[in-house]
Amino acid sequence: MDGSDHLAHERSKAQFDVEKMKIFWAGSLYAFQVSNRIACLVAGDPAFRKENRAVLSRKELFKSTLRKAAHAWKRITELGLSEEEASWLRFYVDELSYAYVHWGMFVPAIKGSGLETTANFDPKTDEFIIHSPTLTSSKWWPGGLGKIATHAVVYARLITDGQDHGVHGFIVQLRSLGDHLPLPGITVGDIGMKFGSGAFNSMDNGFVRFDHVHIPRSQMLMRVSQVTKEGKYVHSNVPRQLVYGAMVYVRQVIVVDASIALSRAVCIAARYSSVRRQFGSQINEISGTGVETQVIDYKTQQSRLFPLLASAYAFRVIGEWLKWLYTDLTQKLEANDFSTLPEAHACTAGLKSLTTSAAADGIEECRKLCGGHGYLSSSGLPELYAVFVPACTYEGDNIVLLLQVARFLMKTISELPSGRNYKLAGTTAYMGDMEHYLIKYCCNVQKTEDWLKPNAILEAFEARAIRMCFSCAQNLTKFADQSEGFSELSTDLVEAAIAHCQLIVVSKFIEKLQQNIEGNGVKQQLETLCYIYALHLIHKNSGDFLSTGSLNPKQASLANDQLRSLYAKWRPNVIALVDAFNYSDHFLGSVLGCYDGNVYPKLYEEACKDPLNDSVVADGYGEYIQPLLNQQS
Amino acid sequence: MDGSDHLAHERSKAQFDVEKMKIFWAGSLYAFQVSNRIACLVAGDPAFRKENRAVLSRKELFKSTLRKAAHAWKRITELGLSEEEASWLRFYVDELSYAYVHWGMFVPAIKGSGLETTANFDPKTDEFIIHSPTLTSSKWWPGGLGKIATHAVVYARLITDGQDHGVHGFIVQLRSLGDHLPLPGITVGDIGMKFGSGAFNSMDNGFVRFDHVHIPRSQMLMRVSQVTKEGKYVHSNVPRQLVYGAMVYVRQVIVVDASIALSRAVCIAARYSSVRRQFGSQINEISGTGVETQVIDYKTQQSRLFPLLASAYAFRVIGEWLKWLYTDLTQKLEANDFSTLPEAHACTAGLKSLTTSAAADGIEECRKLCGGHGYLSSSGLPELYAVFVPACTYEGDNIVLLLQVARFLMKTISELPSGRNYKLAGTTAYMGDMEHYLIKYCCNVQKTEDWLKPNAILEAFEARAIRMCFSCAQNLTKFADQSEGFSELSTDLVEAAIAHCQLIVVSKFIEKLQQNIEGNGVKQQLETLCYIYALHLIHKNSGDFLSTGSLNPKQASLANDQLRSLYAKWRPNVIALVDAFNYSDHFLGSVLGCYDGNVYPKLYEEACKDPLNDSVVADGYGEYIQPLLNQQS
The missing domain is CATH 1.10.540.10 (Acyl-CoA dehydrogenase/oxidase, N-terminal domain)
Known part of the structure; x- marks a missing residue:
């Protein structure tokens, strides 16, 4: 290693205070x-x-x-x-x-989709008998369940005196606290290898089956309802809504994770794209130099990478906002005010879906942007993808979540009094302007610079979302059976929900920029990131904007021109903007993304560590291949 | 295992002769x-x-x-x-x-991007001296190079008497044929772990460095040019174009691979989506049964899965057509007719890019369509993705290939005589109708059924492609420097190239349906697959169709309505259509995709095989975790 900073030139070009941006990011x-x-x-x-x-x-x-x-x-x-x-x-x-996760108390929650597990109360022994009759009802996936957990929270159908009271939670001890062996009636194990090498394979996601396992009555989670010693089922008056509060929390954390995972990938791809040079001979005229062009200077590379950098920042902003939303919600719930819960729930469900899908796709895109070397484990990108992508599925499948958002939006629209403006709270406030957007609104962008007006962007996104939602709502009325209509139109509903969620990100990012933000040039950078995020969405979803008449083709084309011009002006700041994530080489875990950009010696060093290189002649060559060659010659 | 066919009901619903479809697919x-x-x-x-x-x-x-x-x-x-x-x-x-690959002759070709490797001719010894001075010039990635190959074809700059003649090929022996040890001056090894577990890690992709390695003069590949004993450089008259013939061949094979890889994933996802049931309780009204709904009956699942099944068939058809194209091209090249080479080259480059990107994304989508279980290695999907996705990068990066297509299209347009129709050959024939599509054309679709007319589909795709290409060509004229213009507009050019390539697939699929196809209902199925392929592309790229005025919003919406109606009618055939791939359970390698649909016992059986389940208490638990728990209690 030569010790010099191969990216020093890139860093010297930054037009803002990187240290202050680090604080913003943190x-x-x-x-x-x-x-x-x-x-x-x-x-x-x-x-x-x-x-x-x-x-x-x-x-x-x-x-x-x-x-x-x-x-x-x-x-x-x-x-x-x-x-x-x-x-x-x-x-x-x-x-x-x-x-x-939980020192000394490894208690994964076993929910699963199979609801065949039963908890039958036996008043004679004052115990529940936990039983999962078939293989499909064995519970899969809880992390830590396979080899580590000593207890689990098991959700099972509570039965007292032959009567089914629906699903309730029970704490079940799985393994002995002495020798760690599974207790009688319990079959527990690891579910096997998962996507990727490394990645989630360090985690013992597990399965478990219960064969008439007896647990004391006291191990039922009795917050919501209780079973008395005599086997009487009693409802408590703890509101069910509190469960949703927990969901909001978990999904809020996942949104923050999404911004981190995506920013790691973007950091690696941006640095390597600055180090890597290609095809100089053909394009010398452009770079004006004798060496090959830095890959990051290709417009095709920029149009794929830069929106992902902007997305990482956008998701960071939305993650912080969701933290606030959760705090606000918790205070309200504690004061028995459940009025904002549906909106908060829809909001976090939708944003979890939007950000995790975008981050997962974005990480893979970053890997591809690194060419062949992105496919090496030492690039860090394959593992980053394999670790993050399950976020699209766990804590609510992303499509199912969008359908929940759509259901909320359809309900909101159905409750609007027709024909006049209406005050709505939070992220659906814009729907109060239904009449404006459905009838009067016409985008007034006429030149590229108009796309640097936050209001122009905001209105276009609001018009698109309202019109898509309203069109779904109208089509739903054609069905006699609401749930049949909802099912038939579900793909349109998903698209409308996405439009709504993208609007939330754009509007909260714009809102954030109204605040005071410290540091020379920091706010300007964030403004540009916000525009890039919004304009690239307009380009990518131009079908929506055009078909709803929210934009005309000329305006969509101007948005793309503005995007192109932002890329060019903004290019010098890219490396400093990924430096602002403040990720150590250890945390990044990527030879392509190392801080000093000294990629090639590190690639070689990592390659040499592969076990296949332990011996000069590979194990198995003499045994299997040499005899064949001898046979032939 | 109960031995019964859990998908028998699905199979009984097929409306066509599955055995005959197998022959079509083969x-x-x-x-x-x-x-x-x-x-x-x-x-x-x-x-x-x-x-x-x-x-x-x-x-x-x-x-x-x-x-x-x-x-x-x-x-x-x-x-x-x-x-x-x-x-x-x-x-x-x-x-x-x-x-x-090559029994007894393991000779990977080492091209690489670094061109610093030199082959300096020494007339005194009648040898070339192969040398790679820096680490970046060490060659990475050739399969088999790391541990297996005994020889390699090395591309290096030929130097005679101080004069550089550019890149030529040399056969260099790497390892002893006796003890398989690397020869003096040669450093060779494996480049390390790659994406996924299993997957490409069974292959020894390698690196190599040459430190003044001497090889006899006879080991230069002398087909294109020669070096005499005296060190004189002589050009042969073998046309350089033959190299492109080989490229066309390799990329044609990759297109066939894409259809196979995608069809495997679709087969797994379709079968598992038929076995898996979810959320019945809420949606009972629709299924009309007491059990949960088959996941494949959800419209959101259909709108993601069915276009991928259609794409697998479309790519199969285009693969067969490319085989024909290659045979035709070879015959022409042998007769010294190079006239169709640029079009054939652009065609295979573009279709390699289009099909591999779509197949890679499609495999991941299939994995996600299988929910959490798709993330298990035993689903077969993670490895399928990891094995296939490098096809987006090797043999020409997919974006670079699209730029080559765009370059060809711009050249084609620039050579069109202005103002009247012009006969063009092959896949650019439609560009002869430039005037028609730019001025007169107006899509005449007025109701959903109109979207079942092949001509309506074809014209919409032609109009969109021509208009996007022409708009790029016009914008290019605004630049004084052509190559600067090409660079600035490269993202638009890529989009135009994609439009052109999608048109090729749609038009060749439609062409195929003009032929006689055997088997009861087989042709009807293929027609539906063709419509689904085309209409889903219209929906996905509606921004293109609308912004170019090739369709109006109403027509785009009708296309979507028709697509929805096709999904519903066609649904009973899905399992039979994946059966027609004729993949054995061994080849599929997926517990979710097994022929008999008896998924859950197989999942359990595979899980039990994981080494973590060899012992009831995990290795390391006693050493690392137990002491901590004891400390705490």
């Missing part, structure tokens, strides 16, 4: 300082190295993850880290394991 | 019979089992692949298989290894 100066300190701690600890993860066998990987989890615990205790610092430490160790 | 009765016989042979041979691939360590995987390659060779010899049968056998063994 959320606050305090958050930046804590996370930065812990990131350095983890990066400097050899026990947390992760470069060999891809070549380990399943068993070795799992064991090594347990070792790291134990080491993390040890360091947390030794250094007396606060809970916040400890959670940053686990974050930067960057290895999935249930052993990190 | 290409001919003969091709069906040969491939079917060999598929059974491979599936029945325990030595070719592949279920443990994901859990093997890199070294074990590589060794097991060599073992299979040797076994394949043994069976081929024992059974006296023809070259065609042998290649089917390798196909069905379905494991990537260079050891399959």
Whole structure:
């Protein structure tokens, strides 16, 4: 390694204060300082190295993850880290394991889709008998269930005296606290290898079956309802809505994860695209130099990479906003005010869907943007994708979530009094302007610069969303059976829900820019990122904007011209903008994305570590291949 | 396993002759019979089992692949298989290894992008000295290079007497034929783990560096030019165009691969979507039954899955057509007729790009359509994706290829005599109608049924492609410097090239349907597949069709209505259409896609095989986790 910074030239071109942008990305100066300190701690600890993860066998990987989890615990205790610092430490160790989640209390929740598991109350013994009769009712997937968890929360149909009371939660002990062996009647194990090498294979997602397992009555979760000693079923008056509060929380966290996962991929792709040069000989005229062109200077590369960088920032902003939304919601719920719950629920469901789908696709796109080398494990990108993509499926399948958003939107529209403006709260406020957007609205963009007016962007997105939603609502009225109509029109409803969710991201990003943001040039950068995010969506979804008449072809074309011109002007800031994520080389885990851009020696060094290179002649060559060659000659 | 066919009901609903469709898919009765016989042979041979691939360590995987390659060779010899049968056998063994490719002659070609490797002729010794001075010039990626290849074709700058003659090919021996050790001056090795578990990790993609390696003069590839004993450089008169012939061949093969890879994923997703049931309780009203709804009956599932099934068939048709194109081209090249080469080259480049991108995205979409279980290695889908996705990058990056197509299209337009119709050959024939499409054309679709007229579809696609191409050509004229213009407009050019390539697929599919196709209902099924393919493209790219005025919003909406109605009518045939691929359970390698649909016991059986389940308490638990728990309590 030559020790020099191969990206120094790129960094010198930045037109803003990178250190201040780091604070914006972190959320606050305090958050930046804590996370930065812990990131350095983890990066400097050899026990947390992760470069060999891809070549380990399943068993070795799992064991090594347990070792790291134990080491993390040890360091947390030794250094007396606060809970916040400890959670940053686990974050930067960057290895999935249930052993990190709840120390001393490994209790995954087993919900599953099969509802055949029953909890039959036996008043004679004051016990529930948990039983899953068929193989399909065995529960799959809970993380940590396979090999680690000692207890689980099991959701099962509660039956008392032959009567079915629906699904309730029960704490069931799975394994002995002494020898860790499964208890009688319990079959538990790991569900097997998953997508990718490394990735989620460090986690023991598990299955479990219950064969008449007896548990004490006290182990029913009795918050919502109770069973008395005599077997009487009693409802408590705890509102069911609290469950939705928890959902809002989990999905809010996933949105933040999406911005982090995408930003890691973008950081790798941006740095490598600046280091990598190609096809100079043909395009010398453009670069004006004798060397090959930096890949990042190709317009096709820019049009794929830059919107992803903008999306990473947009999702970061929306993640922060959702944190606020959750805090606000919690306060309301505690005060027994459930009025904003449906909107908050729809909002987080939709944004979880939107951001995880975009981030997963974006990570793969970043991998492809790195050419052949992106396919190497040492690029870090394959594992990043394999780790993140299940977020599109867990905690609500992304399409199912969009249908929930659509259901909420259709309900909102159906409750609007017809023919006049109406005040609506939160993210559906714009629907109060239904009449304006359906009848009067006409986009007044006439030249490229008009697309730098936040209002022009906002109105176009509002018009598109309202018109798509209203068209669905109208088509629904043609069906006698509402649920049949909803099913028939579900693909249109999904598209309308996406339009609504994209609008939320764009509008909250614009809103954020109304605030004071510190640092030389920082706000200008964020403004450009916001425009790029919005305009690339207009281009990508031009079919929506044109078919609803929210834009005409000329205006859509002007949006694309403005986008092109932003890319060109903004190009010098790209490396500094990914530096602002403040990711250490350890955390990135990518030879292509290393800070100093000294990619090629690192690629070679990583290649040499592959077990296949342990011996000059491969194991099996002499046994299988040599005899064939001898036979032939 | 209960031995019954869980998909029998689905199969009984088919409205066409499945056996005849199998022959259509195979290409001919003969091709069906040969491939079917060999598929059974491979599936029945325990030595070719592949279920443990994901859990093997890199070294074990590589060794097991060599073992299979040797076994394949043994069976081929024992059974006296023809070259065609042998290649089917390798196909069905379905494991990537260079050891399959050229028996006794493992000679990967090392092209790479770094052109710093030199071949300096030394007349004193009558040898070339091959040298790669820097690390970036070490050649990466050739399959088989790392651990298997004994020789390689190396492309290097030929230098005689200080003069650089550009890049030429040289056969360089890498390893001893005796002990298989690398020869002096040669550093060779494996480039390390790649995307996924299993997948391309069974292949030893390699790197190599040459430190003043001497090779005899006779090992220069002297077809195109020669170096005499005295060091004189002589051009032969072999036309350079022959190189393009080879490119056309390779890319044609990749298009066929794309249809196979996509069809495998679709087969898995379609069968599992028929077996899997969800959310019955809410939607009982629709299914009319007491059980949960088959996932395949959800419109959102259909709108994602059915176009992919149609795409698999469309790509199969275009693959067959490219085979014909290649044969035709070869005959012309042999007769020194190079007139059709640019069009054939653009055609295969564009179709390679189009089909591989669509197939890779489609495989991932199929994986997501299988919900959480699609993320399991035992679903077969993660490995299918990891194996196929590099096709988007190798043999020409897909974006670079589209730019080549665009360049060809711009050249075609620039050579059109203005103001009147002009006869053009092959896939650009429609551009002769430039005037018609730019001025007179107006789509006359007025009701949904109009979208079942092949001409309406064809004209809409032609209008869109011509208008997008022409708009690019016009914008290019605004630039004084052509290559600067090409660079600035490259994203628009890529979109125009895609429009052109989609048109080719649609038009060749329609053309195919003009022929006689055997079997009850087979042609009707293919017609529906063709409509679905075309109409889903219209919906997905509605922005293009609307902004070019090729369709108005009403017509685009009618196309979508027709698509929806086709899905509903066509639904009963889906399982039979994936059966027609005739893939054995061995070849599919998926517990979700198994023929009998008996998914859940197989999922469980596969899970139990994971090494983590070898012991009831996981390795490492006692060492790392138990002490922590004891500490806490």
